[in-house]
Amino acid sequence: xxxxxxxxxxxSRQKETFEPLHEGHVGMYVCGPTVYSDVHLGNCRTFxxxxxxxxxxxxxxxxxxxxxxxTDVGHLEGDTDSDAEDKISKKARLEQLEPMELVxxxxxxxxxxxxxxxxxxxxxxxxxxxxxxEQIQMVQEILDNGYAYIKNGSVYFNTPKFIxxxxxxxxxxGKRVDDLLSETRDDLKNQDEKNDPSDFAIWIKADERHLMRxxxxxxxxxxxxxxxxxxxxxxxxxxxxxxxxxGMDLQFPHHxxxxxxxxxxxxxxxxxxxMHGNMLLLNGRKMSKTPDPETGKSNSITPxxxxxxxxxxxxxxxxxxxxxxxxxxxxxxxxxxxxxxxLLAAEKGFRRLMEANKVLQGMAYTGKGxxxxxxxxxxxxxxxxxxxxxxxxxTPKALAVLFDLVTKANSLKDGxxxxxxxxxxxxxxxxxxxxxFLYDIFGLKDEMEAGAEGNGITEGLMQLIIDIxxxxxxxxxxxxxxxxxxxxxxxxxxxxxxxxxxxxxxG
RNA sequence: GGUCGGGUGGCCGAGUGGCUAGGCAGAGGUCUGCAAAACCUCGUACGGCGGUUCGAAUCCGCUCCCGACCUCCA
Numbered sequence: 001x002x003x004x005x006x007x008x009x010x011x012s013r014q015k016e017t018f019e020p021l022h023e024g025h026v027g028m029y030v031c032g033p034t035v036y037s038d039v040h041l042g043n044c045r046t047f048x049x050x051x052x053x054x055x056x057x058x059x060x061x062x063x064x065x066x067x068x069x070x071t072d073v074g075h076l077e078g079d080t081d082s083d084a085e086d087k088i089s090k091k092a093r094l095e096q097l098e099p100m101e102l103v104x105x106x107x108x109x110x111x112x113x114x115x116x117x118x119x120x121x122x123x124x125x126x127x128x129x130x131x132x133x134e135q136i137q138m139v140q141e142i143l144d145n146g147y148a149y150i151k152n153g154s155v156y157f158n159t160p161k162f163i164x165x166x167x168x169x170x171x172x173x174g175k176r177v178d179d180l181l182s183e184t185r186d187d188l189k190n191q192d193e194k195n196d197p198s199d200f201a202i203w204i205k206a207d208e209r210h211l212m213r214x215x216x217x218x219x220x221x222x223x224x225x226x227x228x229x230x231x232x233x234x235x236x237x238x239x240x241x242x243x244x245x246x247g248m249d250l251q252f253p254h255h256x257x258x259x260x261x262x263x264x265x266x267x268x269x270x271x272x273x274x275m276h277g278n279m280l281l282l283n284g285r286k287m288s289k290t291p292d293p294e295t296g297k298s299n300s301i302t303p304x305x306x307x308x309x310x311x312x313x314x315x316x317x318x319x320x321x322x323x324x325x326x327x328x329x330x331x332x333x334x335x336x337x338x339x340x341x342x343l344l345a346a347e348k349g350f351r352r353l354m355e356a357n358k359v360l361q362g363m364a365y366t367g368k369g370x371x372x373x374x375x376x377x378x379x380x381x382x383x384x385x386x387x388x389x390x391x392x393x394x395t396p397k398a399l400a401v402l403f404d405l406v407t408k409a410n411s412l413k414d415g416x417x418x419x420x421x422x423x424x425x426x427x428x429x430x431x432x433x434x435x436x437f438l439y440d441i442f443g444l445k446d447e448m449e450a451g452a453e454g455n456g457i458t459e460g461l462m463q464l465i466i467d468i469x470x471x472x473x474x475x476x477x478x479x480x481x482x483x484x485x486x487x488x489x490x491x492x493x494x495x496x497x498x499x500x501x502x503x504x505x506x507g
Numbered sequence: 508g509g510u511c512g513g514g515u516g517g518c519c520g521a522g523u524g525g526c527u528a529g530g531c532a533g534a535g536g537u538c539u540g541c542a543a544a545a546c547c548u549c550g551u552a553c554g555g556c557g558g559u560u561c562g563a564a565u566c567c568g569c570u571c572c573c574g575a576c577c578u579c580c581a
Contacts, residue, residue: 030581031581032581033580033581034579034580034581039581040581042580042581043580043581044581045581046581047581049581050581074579087579173510173511173576173577174510174511174576175509175510175511175576175577197578198578200578225578225579226578245581246581247580247581248512248575248576248581249575249576249580249581250580250581251576252576252577252578253576253577253578254578254580256578257578276581277581278512278575279574279575279581280581281574284573284574285574286574286575286580287581288580288581289579289580290579290580326519329519329520329521329529329530330519330520330521331520331521334513334520334521335512335513335575336519336520337519337520339518339519341517341518341519341531341532342518342519342520342531343519344518344519344531344532345518345519345530345531345532346519346530346531347531348530348531348532349529349530349531350530352530352531352544353530355544355545356545359545396520396521396528396529396530397521397522397528397529399521399530400520400521400528400529400530401528401529402529403528403529403530404528404529407545407546410544410545410546411545411546413545414538414545414546416545416546416547473540476540478540478541481540481541482541482542485542485543489543494543494544495543495544496543496544496545497539497542497544498538498544498545499538503544505544
């Protein structure tokens with residue numbers, strides 16, 4: 001495969017040339033949501049980031065198996081003391097729902113939102129509850145290998161032994177083993193059953209109140225915090241696979257423990273490239289549905305609130321594609337601060353980009369076939385698009401190049417740049433690449449077109465109105481001409497006059 | 508308290524030693540009946556203090572501020 005894709009590997013803390021385990025194939029696992037409430041926009045950012053990564057890998061020609069789980073067994077809340085309760089059970093109890101009813105509802109809404117954001121479905125989307133057997137098997141394997149112990153029906157991972165034998169624990173998150181073993185934070189109470197504070201549960205015996213429970217060789221209970229991802233990634237991608245992604249906040253303990261479990265079960269490092277997306281901030285703080293203990297408010301906004309404008313944070317509604325474009329304007333490993341000004345700017349930038357694409361796609365080649373300096377420059381910019389993406393999926397830089405091409409396209413259309421200096425081949429490559437970057441790689445779509453789709457009447461009426469205005473203008477009847485323009489503007493329709501005629505755009 | 512990351516022009520956001528990032532906003536101009544759109548030009552930004560270097564936003568030290576993680580979180 002002809003490319004030079006480099007990926008920043010959290011494990012090595014540097015960019016590495018991407019070489020898949022099996023030529024031409026990529027196995028990618030991304031930690032999905034816990035479906036005990038609606039996703040917030042921060043969750044969406046991670047999935048959009050990995051959607052672009054998924055799309056680009058496919059664009060490069062890889063056959064990608066993309067696995068993203070649905071966590072429908074809640075993670076424990078608080079410490080694993082006697083009051084421990086599963087988040088999903090708790091929410092279900094509060095809402096008077098059967099747990100699976102709650103799970104189903106939020107799973108559907110999750111899919112709906114990601115659909116609106118135009119993310120592609122993963123190849124496999126396994127649920128934790130659907131893989132209890134596999135998880136029990138993995139617990140058994142870890143026990144068999146001597147990296148876990150049983151206490152009162154629960155099973156705990158023996159972290160000190162794992163560290164002693166393999167020394168990889170803490171490598172991913174950059175934690176020092178000593179720090180982990182001598183935890184200083186006050187609110188982290190040691191849990192009686194554990195032999196060591198750094199041990200963690202992989203199977204938990206359920207108490208009477210617990211709604212979600214399954215029989216196992218050790219107790220009627222439920223799987224531990226991090227086990228599902230280990231079990232399901234192994235099942236669908238193998239003991240070793242190429243890419244594992246997730247949010248930065250999962251690095252520790254979730255991913256660290258995943259490695260421990262996989263290694264403990266199989267004896268090898270499971271993942272070649274660990275990728276972590278950074279957090280979406282709201283008002284300079286991490287977006288999170290967990291309420292602030294002091295204020296009782298959570299710093300988050302749901303996609304629906306943002307798209308509908310029904311919120312107290314932003315001045316207006318922002319469309320899903322504007323939000324997606326906004327996300328692409330920063331690198332996935334950087335934090336991104338959501339603000340009204342930034343969204344406003346993104347909205348205008350997004351429209352400019354899409355309009356330019358329309359202009360470009362509507363152009364036919366009228367040159368003489370010769371390649372000149374301009375053609376060479378265009379080819380260079382096109383190549384640069386791929387160089388930026390190959391550099392750890394640098395979407396903001398690729399977008400900057402795309403905007404350079406926006407100017408070129410608009411200038412070519414207006415005749416400010418000579419089409420005669422561009423060969424037909426280059427011109428068509430420009431059209432094709434531009435289109436494919438927008439739609440196939442960045443996953444953007446033209447919302448204005450989508451709105452008017454299937455409505456030939458609108459198009460016909462608009463043409464009629466434009467013709468009438470043109471007539472008025474020809475007669476220097478500026479009153480009529482301006483009245484038409486102003487009235488349309490009231491309806492959010494903007495007319496754009498140019499030498500070739502008048503076009504219109506909604507919004 | 509421990510660990511890690513970051514502070515870039517009005518806003519967002521790239522950029523790891525010399526070469527215009529980009530978007531939005533702003534100023535001027537071209538075009539236009541007027542506008543809009545489009546195109547052209549413009550801002551001499553890199554938290555502070557030192558140091559290394561011919562040269563630093565980029566490396567080193569100190570310092571201030573912010574954020575994340577430390578067993579719920581994408």
